[in-house]
Amino acid sequence: MHFALTLLLAVATVGTALALSVLGMRRSWTCPLGRVELDPAVCDLIHGAARDGVIHFVVQEFRPSTVTTGLALTVHATRITVPHVYIEGHGIGVYGRPAADTIAAVLMAIRDETGMTPHAHFPWPEESMAQGMLRRLFMRTGDTAPAIREILRRAESNSRRRPVVHMG
Template sequence: MLGVALLLLTATWLAARCCRFFVPCLPQVRLDETASSHVDAAAHGDRLRLAARPPGSGEPVDRSSLLLEVAAPGDARHAAALTVTGLCRDGRPVLRTEAWDVPDAIAAVLLHLRDRTGLRPDVHFHRPQRHPAAQWLRFLLLGTGAVVPLTRQLLHETEPDPARRPTVHIG
């Protein structure tokens, strides 16, 4: 009996993880005053350049890009709205928010910035050091990792027009 219950629990958990990949539910985004001024200052030309990094990663970033940090809180709450806070770190503009679902948060922020500025965002991710199979296994077991492919997939599903879709770069 216990084995059947564990099997059902595991199957439900695995189905929920897999469904997350196919059902986008992006939160609303609100920018605070500092974040709005950072975005306004960076909105020039025909693109808005951002670099997505984990908070405190210390990874090198192009100086012309806005830094986008999404911290995953310890609890498993799903927020209906994200508040993006603007910071200055080492003289660099930083957009920071907290979200349990990091790919959804990044996609939502990119789409919000596109709608707000009229510019198509380019987001640059640092290439992960892990093998792609290890990333997917980590995602299935722990619910973390696979941020880049999930963000890209969410953007493809949410914005069908490639000319308006934010661009995801890995490198």
């Protein structure tokens, strides 16, 4: 009897966590891609990068690092409703929230500004799959690259015009 009750409690806990995760993912994958403010200096920078044929961004969420190829795109989570994009160090910085929606909106704005499809490169996470799942379930963070890809897929039906998201 005690084993059955423990098993039932464990199944209910996991089921609740999965349900909350699915609801959180559905909420984070809605695509209210709105207006993005691009500084004039950012427009100059991305038009200069567009002359090379392809625009590559190395996305750094909350952890700036040295970028060797492509422009750095660093995200700073704030409560600002209209993402603001500005020159920062080796690339561009973005103030906005939440990270996946903000990055997707910025990539679409850059595509619209240059007429070229930008590529966003994300590092492979250093944590285990279990740690990532727990962080996603309880803290509602992580899995940014797949969330961005899904937001972009819903916002732009033409795969040739959709910004490209790379992982690894």
